[in-house]
Amino acid sequence: MFINWALGEINLKIVYYGAALSGKTTNLQFIYARTPANLRGRLISLKTQQDRTLLFDFLQLEIGKVANLKPKFKLYTVPGQVYYAASRRLILQGTDGVVFVVDSQAGRMTENEESWYTMEQHLIELGHDLQTFPIVVQFNKRDLPHALPVQELRRRLPIDGRPCFEASAIKGHGVFDTLKASMNGVVAAVRRAV
Amino acid sequence: MFLQGSFSTISAAALIQTLCTERRAAQIEAWREKATARICLDEGMVIAAHCEGHEGPEAVFRLISWPDGLFRVVRLPVHVEATMAVPPEELLLEAARRRDEQIG
Ligand SMILES: Nc1nc2c(ncn2[C@@H]2O[C@H](COP(=O)(O)OP(=O)(O)OP(=O)(O)O)[C@@H](O)[C@H]2O)c(=O)[nH]1
Numbered sequence: 022m023f024i025n026w027a028l029g030e031i032n033l034k035i036v037y038y039g040a041a042l043s044g045k046t047t048n049l050q051f052i053y054a055r056t057p058a059n060l061r062g063r064l065i066s067l068k069t070q071q072d073r074t075l076l077f078d079f080l081q082l083e084i085g086k087v088a089n090l091k092p093k094f095k096l097y098t099v100p101g102q103v104y105y106a107a108s109r110r111l112i113l114q115g116t117d118g119v120v121f122v123v124d125s126q127a128g129r130m131t132e133n134e135e136s137w138y139t140m141e142q143h144l145i146e147l148g149h150d151l152q153t154f155p156i157v158v159q160f161n162k163r164d165l166p167h168a169l170p171v172q173e174l175r176r177r178l179p180i181d182g183r184p185c186f187e188a189s190a191i192k193g194h195g196v197f198d199t200l201k202a203s204m205n206g207v208v209a210a211v212r213r214a215v
Numbered sequence: 216m217f218l219q220g221s222f223s224t225i226s227a228a229a230l231i232q233t234l235c236t237e238r239r240a241a242q243i244e245a246w247r248e249k250a251t252a253r254i255c256l257d258e259g260m261v262i263a264a265h266c267e268g269h270e271g272p273e274a275v276f277r278l279i280s281w282p283d284g285l286f287r288v289v290r291l292p293v294h295v296e297a298t299m300a301v302p303p304e305e306l307l308l309e310a311a312r313r314r315d316e317q318i319g
């Protein structure tokens with residue numbers, strides 16, 4: 022969170038976290054493509070060795086003011102490949118909420134679990150309370166034939182009562198539901214704090 | 216506008232991001248031992264950078280890797296020519312990526 026006193030804005034940060042190739046970047050690309058140009062900032066794309074990570078500013082006007090400040094969201098993704106650990110930690114710094122993108126494919130459960138565990142580690146290191154920190158879960162790639170049943174995914178990850186959404190980011194299904202739930206969760210947490 | 220201090224109080228990365236988030240038109244002048252740096256900011260972006268003989272993004276990467284140093288923030292001089300227009304997040308993420316790829 023960054024209170025921009027000069028502009029009367031509150032800058033809030035949401036990070037899309039998850040295993041490599043789970044569909045984080047695809048989520049952001051869809052959001053960017055479907056957001057009117059006057060409501061969004063610049064899409065930044067960084068080349069990593071095999072893929073790229075993305076970040077952009079996103080101004081959401083539908084959500085009411087927080088403590089009389091205009092909320093402005095910045096969305097980030099982390100690079101999922103194992104050796105970008107320091108980048109992931111850096112990107113998570115100062116984040117107000119996380120969207121955890123699960124790859125629903127049967128063969129990707131170990132990666133999902135490992136990624137969840139590192140997310141928890143980073144959040145704890147950054148001083149967050151996992152009980153109250155806004156995490157929204159997205160079960161992505163529901164369109165694939167080898168997608169595990171949602172019940173099975175829920176059983177394998179410590180989701181507790183967190184909001185969950187089924188999605189097919191490549192088709193755009195569930196992408197905005199996930200984002201809206203995350204923004205609402207972040208704003209609710211900020212309101213509780215002030 | 217005049218602000219000065221030491222990078223032991225606020226990191227170069229945090230200073231650049233803060234000034235950019237507030238969309239200040241400012242110039243950061245920094246020095247450490249014999250090295251000097253000059254970073255120009257406007258409209259939330261880094262618009263010019265010089266550090267230890269380097270220019271552009273490379274100059275910013277140099278500055279943020281300084282272990283210490285002193286800085287002064289002044290109003291952006293009128294004659295400054297924009298040679299780049301890059302949000303600070305992009306430069307910092309790029310720096311982080313490079314560091315991981317060196318280790319990895
Ligand atoms: N079938 C299907 N494919 C998807 C879906 N979402 C993403 N993909 C594909 O999965 C691959 C990886 O997607 P990315 O969005 O790049 O994944 P990422 O999580 O950003 O990956 P890293 O940046 O490496 O961590 C791409 O080929 C996407 O087209 C989905 O909902 N269904």
Ligand SMILES: [Mg+2]
Pocket residue numbers: 045046047072073074075098099100101
């Ligand atoms: Mg990606």
